[in-house]
Amino acid sequence: MEGKKVEQYYTRPQKLGKWEGFRIFLWNSETGQVLGRTGASWAKILLFYVIFYAVLSGFFGAMLAVFYQTLKHNEPKWQLEQSLIGSNPGLGFRPMPPESNVESTLIWYKTSNEGNYRHWTKELDKFLADYQKIGNTPNAGEHRVTCDYGMEKLPPGKVCDVDISNWIPCTSKNSYNYQKSAPCIFLKLNKIYGWKPQTFNDTESIPNDMPDDLKGHIRNEKTRNKYALNTVWVSCEGENPADVENIGPIQYIPRRGFPGYYFPFENTPGYLSPLVAVFFENPKRGVLINIECKAWAHNIIHDRFERRGSVHFELMVD
Structure with missing residues (x-):
């Protein structure tokens, strides 16, 4: 309807x-x-x-x-002052404490117990494995050449070798002298791409706070070989008066610093960071010794609290 x-x-x-x-x-x-x-x-x-x-x-x-x-495969986009890590290299030491105590900087062992100090020697063996003739990079040895002070610029694609085979007593065969209460501790500079040290080529520019024995060593090097001044020098001291008294004599092997011909780091295959083995000849036993090591160059700034340009560790040998 x-x-x-x-x-x-x-x-x-x-x-x-x-x-x-x-x-x-x-x-x-x-x-x-x-x-x-x-x-x-x-x-x-x-x-x-x-x-x-x-x-x-x-x-x-x-x-x-x-x-x-916008990226380059062999170098960082931001370098030196423009990068997050900056242009002030840090100083590191080996061997490191166990991972279970990663925040510790104490090297403590008993000389009479081989199993006790074996951890430290094994850590050094691992760290120095790359410094053997066969590196962790395929054909790394082909890129390495023997360098010395006064040499001309390295050929393209070549890096300076670090031969640790005769650093007596700081060798693997000798257990890095840990069994004799006189251990070796290795120092290295952190790698910063493109960084070149401004070394103390003029002994008059040596800073006042540099240890007196290092000042004398640099002056002697200038007399013997002026080219050897192209070095990032290293010093290790006890942090406190008691530590200075207990630390005992120190040797630096093979020389007291990182030669300048190892710089700059440019990510070349086979590159090895230079090392210095610090041989503590007779540290006082049964005593905790606070040690501070510093790297010296015009463009290395030291800051104890932020550990810039230096490294702190403790040594105790029972």
Whole structure:
């Protein structure tokens, strides 16, 4: 009838049990829905996400490609003062305490117990493994040449070798002299790409706070070989008066510093950081000795609290 509303009545959906409702959700034979969607609906949403993730992956790949265009594979983008590590190298020591006590800087062992000091000698063996004739880089030995003071610039792709074979008594065969209560501790400068030391080529520019024995050593080196002044010098002392008294005589092997011809580090294959073995000839036994070692150059700043240009460790031999 015209002008009259047609009333529609809806019946309540049949009440289904949990498992019956779940079965219909998986596959509804009346509507042809799978998991609540028809085949066309699933096709549309699948197409949307394929296009969405394809565009997202393409955008990410393009940005990554642009980013890599700004990088150099063999050198950092930000160097020296522009980098996070700066241009003031730190000084490190080996062997290090066990990982279970990683914050400790104490080297403590009993001379009479081989198993007790074996940890320290094994740590040194691991650290010095790269300094053997076969390095951890394939064909690393092919890049290394013997260097000395006064030599001309290194050929491209070559680095100076560090020969530790005759650093007596600081050798692996001699257990680095730990069994004789006179241990060897190795020092190294942290690598900073492109950093070159400004060495004390003029003895008049030596700082006043440099130890007197090192000042005398530098003056003697100037008399013997002026080229040897191209060195980052090293000094190790007891931190307190009691430590100075207990530390005993010290030798530096093979020389008292890091020769300048090892710098700069430029990520050349086979490169080895120069080392100095500090041989403590007769430290007082049964006493904790606080030791501070410093690296000396015009462009190395010392800060005891921040450990800049220096390193602290304790030595105790029972």
